[in-house]
Amino acid sequence: MTHRRIQQLFDLSGKTALVTGGSRGLGLQMAHALGEAGAKVLLSSRKAADLEEAAAELKAAGIDAQWLAADAANPQDIARLAEHANKQLGQIDILVNNAGATWGAPAEDHPLEAWDKVMNLNIRGYFLLSQHVAKHGMIARQSGSIINLASIAGLGGNPPEMQTIAYNTSKGAVLNFTRALATEWGHYGIRVNAICPGFFPSKMTLGTLKAMGGGDAVAAKAPLKRLGDDEDLKGITLLFASDAGKHITGQHLAVDGGVSVLSGG
Numbered sequence: 001m002t003h004r005r006i007q008q009l010f011d012l013s014g015k016t017a018l019v020t021g022g023s024r025g026l027g028l029q030m031a032h033a034l035g036e037a038g039a040k041v042l043l044s045s046r047k048a049a050d051l052e053e054a055a056a057e058l059k060a061a062g063i064d065a066q067w068l069a070a071d072a073a074n075p076q077d078i079a080r081l082a083e084h085a086n087k088q089l090g091q092i093d094i095l096v097n098n099a100g101a102t103w104g105a106p107a108e109d110h111p112l113e114a115w116d117k118v119m120n121l122n123i124r125g126y127f128l129l130s131q132h133v134a135k136h137g138m139i140a141r142q143s144g145s146i147i148n149l150a151s152i153a154g155l156g157g158n159p160p161e162m163q164t165i166a167y168n169t170s171k172g173a174v175l176n177f178t179r180a181l182a183t184e185w186g187h188y189g190i191r192v193n194a195i196c197p198g199f200f201p202s203k204m205t206l207g208t209l210k211a212m213g214g215g216d217a218v219a220a221k222a223p224l225k226r227l228g229d230d231e232d233l234k235g236i237t238l239l240f241a242s243d244a245g246k247h248i249t250g251q252h253l254a255v256d257g258g259v260s261v262l263s264g265g
Contacts, residue, residue: 198256
């Protein structure tokens with residue numbers, strides 16, 4: 001066996017990646033990581049203007065980036081996205097299921113339509129896109145990496161003020177979806193892992209951070225005394241995507257400054 005150097009194990013040259021929810025925030029950060037390691041990247045989210053701006057940012061960094069607007073909660077859009085990605089990229093080596101939504105409301109008054117919106121995007125969409133990508137490429141090639149974005153909210157309950165029952169439930173489902181898919185598709189050479197971010201400043205978390213007393217108050221409770229930044233998901237993304245992690249599947253890792261350790265997650 002030829003022993004590769006560490007730089008070779010993390011190298012994604014010649015690989016392709018599809019990143020949903022890739023126009024900003026954590027998705028764009030992960031797209032940077034994959035592209036900086038040599039992968040061609042296709043971004044997707046609902047808003048074309050945001051995608052165009054994100055792709056321009058990646059291209060300015062020397063990354064081969066394309067985009068397609070699609071709703072990851074819509075089965076027809078998911079099928080269209082998977083077909084487009086295979087045509088544009090030639091194949092999909094890495095799928096990052098990152099598109100997501102949250103909703104704040106007391107459990108006793110949580111609207112059904114809001115519950116369905118969160119569940120359809122945060123877990124059903126992950127399943128449908130993974131299914132398309134596997135059936136139309138990864139299974140035949142006997143290789144592939146799927147990275148699902150979960151959350152430390154999927155590891156347990158929340159402080160009462162957060163009131164995000166649908167989000168927590170969906171992210172808990174993502175974790176067991178990851179484990180189940182990893183065991184079922186392992187013999188195809190497909191690895192499936194999950195990342196559990198903690199608190200990162202983003203549009204989606206603004207309401208939650210405010211409800212918990214603001215970003216500084218939340219950071220003060222973390223062992224590392226800070227929130228996540230625009231680099232903190234890069235390392236784990238690259239590990240799960242590359243041959244450096246070729247013997248890792250069905251796992252999740254919290255990237256949260258130690259918050260989940262305090263809560264027993």
